[in-house]
Amino acid sequence: MASPSRRLxxxxxxxxxxxxxxxxxxxxxxxxxxxxxxxxxxxxxLEVYFSLxxxxxxxxPYILIGSSVVVILLGTFxxxxxxxGSTWMLKLYAMLLILxxxxxxxxxxVGFVFRHEIKSSFKDNYQSAVDKYTxxxxxxxxxxxxxxxxxxxxGVANFTDWEKTAYYKEKGIPFSCCKTGExxxxxxxxxxDKAKEKVYQKGCFSMVTQTMESKLSIVAGISFGIxxxxxxxxFLACCLSRSITNNQYEMV
Numbered sequence: 001m002a003s004p005s006r007r008l009x010x011x012x013x014x015x016x017x018x019x020x021x022x023x024x025x026x027x028x029x030x031x032x033x034x035x036x037x038x039x040x041x042x043x044x045x046l047e048v049y050f051s052l053x054x055x056x057x058x059x060x061p062y063i064l065i066g067s068s069v070v071v072i073l074l075g076t077f078x079x080x081x082x083x084x085g086s087t088w089m090l091k092l093y094a095m096l097l098i099l100x101x102x103x104x105x106x107x108x109x110v111g112f113v114f115r116h117e118i119k120s121s122f123k124d125n126y127q128s129a130v131d132k133y134t135x136x137x138x139x140x141x142x143x144x145x146x147x148x149x150x151x152x153x154x155g156v157a158n159f160t161d162w163e164k165t166a167y168y169k170e171k172g173i174p175f176s177c178c179k180t181g182e183x184x185x186x187x188x189x190x191x192x193d194k195a196k197e198k199v200y201q202k203g204c205f206s207m208v209t210q211t212m213e214s215k216l217s218i219v220a221g222i223s224f225g226i227x228x229x230x231x232x233x234x235f236l237a238c239c240l241s242r243s244i245t246n247n248q249y250e251m252v
Contacts, residue, residue, distance in 0.1 A: 029078075
């Protein structure tokens with residue numbers, strides 16, 4: 001058994017580790033709150049974009065919400081385990097953080113490996129949505145309008161893609177392609193030469209892929225940062241657990 005003087009010397013070390021791990025767990029818990037907000041926002045605001053990516057993409061907001069709940073619960077458990085000073089709880093906390101670390105790492109690798117497949121899936125689905133565009137408030141038509149008006153683009157490759165659609169033969173190019181400030185008429189939208197000066201000429205596929213590629217480095221950086229953040233928690237939990245065990249220190 002360790003001498004009383006040694007136990008007294010180790011108290012500041014354990015107290016310091018305990019304080020830092022509590023702060024870490026709180027930050028981890030708060031990141032879960034932010035992730036939950038992003039998931040809810042994505043469900044409300046971005047589902048229309050996910051629906052054009054692929055049929056299962058609408059589950060993305062639910063995955064974010066579910067992940068955030070796990071992070072919140074894990075952060076709460078980390079604070080409780082640290083305050084109790086329970087070695088088995090701290091070891092379990094470290095194991096769960098390792099699991100989260102592996103999940104984040106695998107998700108980042110999968111996203112990087114399948115990025116070309118994701119872009120191809122979007123192109124196929126967006127082309128299908130343009131071909132079947134009705135102008136009515138169905139989900140896919142609304143998604144096309146939203147993308148065109150938001151990204152200032154028109155069609156898949158360019159605005160002439162609309163010439164091949166059934167909608168163009170009846171009503172011309174959709175008004176969501178009309179440039180901001182332009183007063184577009186149906187007569188102009190049914191004539192490609194006249195519409196050329198009125199609508200956005202860049203295709204939406206190139207605009208979307210450019211946005212995806214520009215954000216890829218940011219996503220990779222965030223994923224790396226999250227992974228490193230998990231390693232800090234794992235290290236702190238293991239150090240505190242070992243310190244308590246080696247010095248037979250009992251937390252009150």
